[in-house]
Amino acid sequence: MAPLLRLATAGSVDDGKSTLIGRLLLDSKAILEDQLASIEQPVGPDLAALTDGLRAEREQGITIDVAYRYFATPKRKFIIADTPGHVQYTRNMVTGTSTADLVLTLVDARYGVLAQSRRHALIASLLGVSHLVLCVNKMDLVGWSRERFEEVRDEFLRMAARLEIPETTVIPLSALRGDNIVHRSTEMPWYEGAPLLQHLEEVPITTDRNLTDLRLPVQYVIRGANGYRSYAGTMASGVLRRGDEVTVLPSGLTTTVEALHGPGGTDLNVAFPSQAVAVRLTGELDIGRGDLLCQPDNRPTTGHDFDAVICWLTDAGDLTPGAHYRLRHTTRSVRAKVRALDYRLDTDTLHRDVSATALSLNDIGRISIQTHQPLNFDAYRRNRDTGSFILVDEATGSTVAAGMIDDKPLPASNIRWHSSAVTRGGRTSTGGTVWLTGLSASGKSTIATELEHRLVAEGRAVYLLDGDNLRHGLSADLGFSAADRTENVRRVAEVARLFADAGIVAIVSLISPYRTDRDRARHLHEADGLSFAEVYLDAPLRVCEQRDPKGLYARARARELVEFTGIDAPYEPPTDPELTLHPHRATPVELAEQIVTLIGQW
Amino acid sequence: MPPTHELSYLQRLESESVHILREVVASLERPALLFSGGKDSMVLLYLAARAFWPAPIPFPLLHIDTGHNFNEVIAFRDRMVERFEARLLVARVQDDIDAGRVLEETGPRATRNRLQTVTLLRAISEHRFDAVFGGARRDEEKSRAKERVFSVRDQYGQWDPKAQRPELWRQYNGHHRPGEHIRVFPLSNWTELDIWQYIAEQDVELPSLYYAHRRSVLARDGMLLAENTFVQPLPGEETIIESVRFRTIGDATCTGCVESSAKTPDEVLAEVAASTITERGATRADDRISAAGMEDRKREGYF
Numbered sequence: 001m002a003p004l005l006r007l008a009t010a011g012s013v014d015d016g017k018s019t020l021i022g023r024l025l026l027d028s029k030a031i032l033e034d035q036l037a038s039i040e041q042p043v044g045p046d047l048a049a050l051t052d053g054l055r056a057e058r059e060q061g062i063t064i065d066v067a068y069r070y071f072a073t074p075k076r077k078f079i080i081a082d083t084p085g086h087v088q089y090t091r092n093m094v095t096g097t098s099t100a101d102l103v104l105t106l107v108d109a110r111y112g113v114l115a116q117s118r119r120h121a122l123i124a125s126l127l128g129v130s131h132l133v134l135c136v137n138k139m140d141l142v143g144w145s146r147e148r149f150e151e152v153r154d155e156f157l158r159m160a161a162r163l164e165i166p167e168t169t170v171i172p173l174s175a176l177r178g179d180n181i182v183h184r185s186t187e188m189p190w191y192e193g194a195p196l197l198q199h200l201e202e203v204p205i206t207t208d209r210n211l212t213d214l215r216l217p218v219q220y221v222i223r224g225a226n227g228y229r230s231y232a233g234t235m236a237s238g239v240l241r242r243g244d245e246v247t248v249l250p251s252g253l254t255t256t257v258e259a260l261h262g263p264g265g266t267d268l269n270v271a272f273p274s275q276a277v278a279v280r281l282t283g284e285l286d287i288g289r290g291d292l293l294c295q296p297d298n299r300p301t302t303g304h305d306f307d308a309v310i311c312w313l314t315d316a317g318d319l320t321p322g323a324h325y326r327l328r329h330t331t332r333s334v335r336a337k338v339r340a341l342d343y344r345l346d347t348d349t350l351h352r353d354v355s356a357t358a359l360s361l362n363d364i365g366r367i368s369i370q371t372h373q374p375l376n377f378d379a380y381r382r383n384r385d386t387g388s389f390i391l392v393d394e395a396t397g398s399t400v401a402a403g404m405i406d407d408k409p410l411p412a413s414n415i416r417w418h419s420s421a422v423t424r425g426g427r428t429s430t431g432g433t434v435w436l437t438g439l440s441a442s443g444k445s446t447i448a449t450e451l452e453h454r455l456v457a458e459g460r461a462v463y464l465l466d467g468d469n470l471r472h473g474l475s476a477d478l479g480f481s482a483a484d485r486t487e488n489v490r491r492v493a494e495v496a497r498l499f500a501d502a503g504i505v506a507i508v509s510l511i512s513p514y515r516t517d518r519d520r521a522r523h524l525h526e527a528d529g530l531s532f533a534e535v536y537l538d539a540p541l542r543v544c545e546q547r548d549p550k551g552l553y554a555r556a557r558a559r560e561l562v563e564f565t566g567i568d569a570p571y572e573p574p575t576d577p578e579l580t581l582h583p584h585r586a587t588p589v590e591l592a593e594q595i596v597t598l599i600g601q602w
Numbered sequence: 603m604p605p606t607h608e609l610s611y612l613q614r615l616e617s618e619s620v621h622i623l624r625e626v627v628a629s630l631e632r633p634a635l636l637f638s639g640g641k642d643s644m645v646l647l648y649l650a651a652r653a654f655w656p657a658p659i660p661f662p663l664l665h666i667d668t669g670h671n672f673n674e675v676i677a678f679r680d681r682m683v684e685r686f687e688a689r690l691l692v693a694r695v696q697d698d699i700d701a702g703r704v705l706e707e708t709g710p711r712a713t714r715n716r717l718q719t720v721t722l723l724r725a726i727s728e729h730r731f732d733a734v735f736g737g738a739r740r741d742e743e744k745s746r747a748k749e750r751v752f753s754v755r756d757q758y759g760q761w762d763p764k765a766q767r768p769e770l771w772r773q774y775n776g777h778h779r780p781g782e783h784i785r786v787f788p789l790s791n792w793t794e795l796d797i798w799q800y801i802a803e804q805d806v807e808l809p810s811l812y813y814a815h816r817r818s819v820l821a822r823d824g825m826l827l828a829e830n831t832f833v834q835p836l837p838g839e840e841t842i843i844e845s846v847r848f849r850t851i852g853d854a855t856c857t858g859c860v861e862s863s864a865k866t867p868d869e870v871l872a873e874v875a876a877s878t879i880t881e882r883g884a885t886r887a888d889d890r891i892s893a894a895g896m897e898d899r900k901r902e903g904y905f
Contacts, residue, residue: 264652397777
């Protein structure tokens with residue numbers, strides 16, 4: 001049983017939320033005599049006055065900020081983030097809910113589910129809270145009616161079904177009279193569930209944590225005497241043991257956990273979420289704040305680009321696409337640009353307004369972001385720590401937005417490295433990849449060289465990636481098995497994509513016998529919006545074998561070479577290439593000309 | 603049964619505080635820790651030592667000295683500075699009085715508690731501190747319940763409760779403009795009971811005043827005040843010898859004590875758990891000014 005439950009409450013003064021909290025504090029004896037004395041009224045204590053802390057709130061009779069309350073029972077300790085419910089306080093609700101295990105929302109039994117309750121449920125869902133409790137309050141004012149309770153309950157559950165909240169509990173109660181708060185109500189014998197406090201004491205939250213993905217953001221490097229060095233941070237998720245292999249991002253180096261310390265140097269065998277630890281690693285490594293430790297085979301996404309749902313928190317200016325902010329994510333702080341606003345979410349109707357051009361205070365919307373340096377992130381749904389961020393105004397230092405990285409599948413371009421913040425359109429030339437495929441000795445290299453000359457003469461940036469040459473470097477470790485060929489094609493495709501992305505025409509000359517490998521290369525480019533032309537050199541095997549400039553066919557026939565394409569390994573011709581050339585029917589100059597024409601519009 | 607990988611409640615609080623201490627040192631330039639020798643600042647000092655083990659505490663301690671001290675507390679302060687190999691800076695209210703920057707209250711009920719604000723702000727500005735750790739807890743008082751862990755103070759050291767930065771997840775925003783500084787409260791989520799439980803569990807040393815001892819006291823305004831150089835009986839008041847302990851330690855002129863027989867942290871815990879009066883309300887005359895007393899003082903730049 002988790003010894004601590006953090007809950008966020010939402011509701012307006014009218015719902016009796018402050019009274020409910022006051023009642024919880026009073027009945028669990030967290031209120032002391034002098035506090036009670038200051039709120040005692042002729043008709044009994046004004047429970048709401050216990051929680052309205054700031055002078056402006058007492059004067060206006062409203063709650064304007066997040067207040068934190070503490071109480072404990074023998075079973076659990078509780079931290080309440082108490083937030084107001086009005087629409088203009090959505091930001092406070094988001095703030096309070098960001099650290100909550102459970103959200104408690106109230107409705108007045110007389111009025112049922114209002115826009116406000118829907119908004120609270122939505123925020124709970126957006127912020128990934130697994131437990132929601134709906135308190136149907138003021139049951140005394142509807143004659144303790146079971147029928148009315150069930151009406152309200154069903155209406156709420158219908159609405160909540162559209163959201164992603166694993167567990168919703170509905171409790172009929174009267175905060176003012178104390179029914180079903182701490183003690184079971186005698187007025188509502190038909191209600192068979194637990195009173196509120198008992199539910200809060202017993203709701204299991206242990207499994208809400210992510211114990212699967214090790215994520216330890218390095219917060220600070222502790223340097224002691226005699227070269228002692230350890231990496232301090234708070235476990236975001238997963239489990240870490242002494243002796244574990246860990247990979248350090250962004251360097252990608254893998255090392256071993258030599259020692260694991262809690263505060264004060266306490267030796268630990270194992271560390272788990274929200275524990276502050278210091279880790280000693282084997283070897284001399286260059287690790288600093290902002291780096292992240294993870295398992296070698298379970299890494300977060302690394303990239304500059306992602307989409308996120310954000311809540312805009314300030315009235316000092318709107319969020320508009322194109323604006324720059326400082327983005328704080330785990331222990332990193334980077335500059336970031338809002339690339340686009342996808343939509344603004346209507347928190348009452350869940351309607352997505354794609355025509356929105358800005359987000360104002362308390363608005364929730366989805367944006368795409370590009371950071372100047374890459375981040376190591378996960379989807380918020382999977383990981384609250386590595387999936388959340390805040391945006392900070394660079395001039396004032398104010399926190400202007402809270403963001404949750406979206407886990408909806410994104411086009412590959414958005415989660416991949418880009419070489420810089422310069423966008424493709426901003427480059428001086430347009431790149432793309434010409435992919436020449438065909439049997440050995442079909443004329444790929446000859447045509448590729450001719451094409452390179454032609455394009456250079458036109459003043460275009462060109463780079464030739466020749467299969468034979470690459471085998472001496474990039475793919476020197478690979479053989480000619482099907483798996484190695486696939487890997488070879490993958491590497492060449494990635495390199496070509498980088499050239500293309502940098503505005504260069506990459507000419508690939510590679511047998512690349514498998515259709516799926518070539519299709520993957522195509523998708524890699526197209527997903528990034530890059531041009532890709534598959535050019536098939538359709539020369540009959542007989543012709544190639546006759547040409548055989550390197551004597552390879554002869555050796556293959558003599559079984560000196562095995563798995564030779566066309567002899568004892570397959571070649572799968574393209575089904576739908578941009579261009580098919582017949583090398584035995586035209587000169588290399590003519591063939592290159594056809595390709596120049598093809599890519600003329602790039 | 604598989605291991606639950608669950609921290610105890612106190613371990614969670616400790617981890618959170620350690621995270622906050624490390625965050626400040628990693629992301630701000632010149633932090634300092636306000637150290638009065640009181641139990642909250644002592645727990646804070648202890649946590650700071652644990653956060654950076656085995657390295658020394660990477661910031662100085664700052665004591666705002668009202669001049670109205672309990673001798674035991676000053677001796678304790680110096681001993682802790684030595685034990686933790688810390689660097690101590692002292693800023694004296696007396697210096698501000700002598701320089702005419704503040705006017706001292708007069709009369710038998712005079713206190714220097716409120717004057718500390720000027721001295722504190724002067725020290726922050728002289729040493730160019732950009733982050734100052736304090737031991738305040740949200741359970742102490744209603745307006746504190748709304749204060750952030752990282753609380754921005756403007757160039758005049760003032761707190762604007764309506765312009766507080768939202769604080770989400772584990773993201774603490776320490777960005778500030780030149781002249782502004784951040785008050786940091788790593789114990790925000792601790793209650794008085796938690797503090798005592800931690801003191802008992804970790805055997806944290808405290809000034810002897812926190813445990814029951816016999817001393818000469820006088821009853822005033824519903825509180826027991828210790829008789830000393832600064833507090834003398836007024837006409838009609840009598841001093842008596844009582845077994846008492848202090849629940850907080852502040853300016854000797856206005857810090858009250860309670861009757862007690864608790865000589866160990868566990869015995870204190872038993873008394874605290876049974877207590878029916880809040881810590882400040884019981885023993886701090888200065889907090890009884892008005893319902894909005896603390897809010898006003900915090901706006902001015904108080905701890």
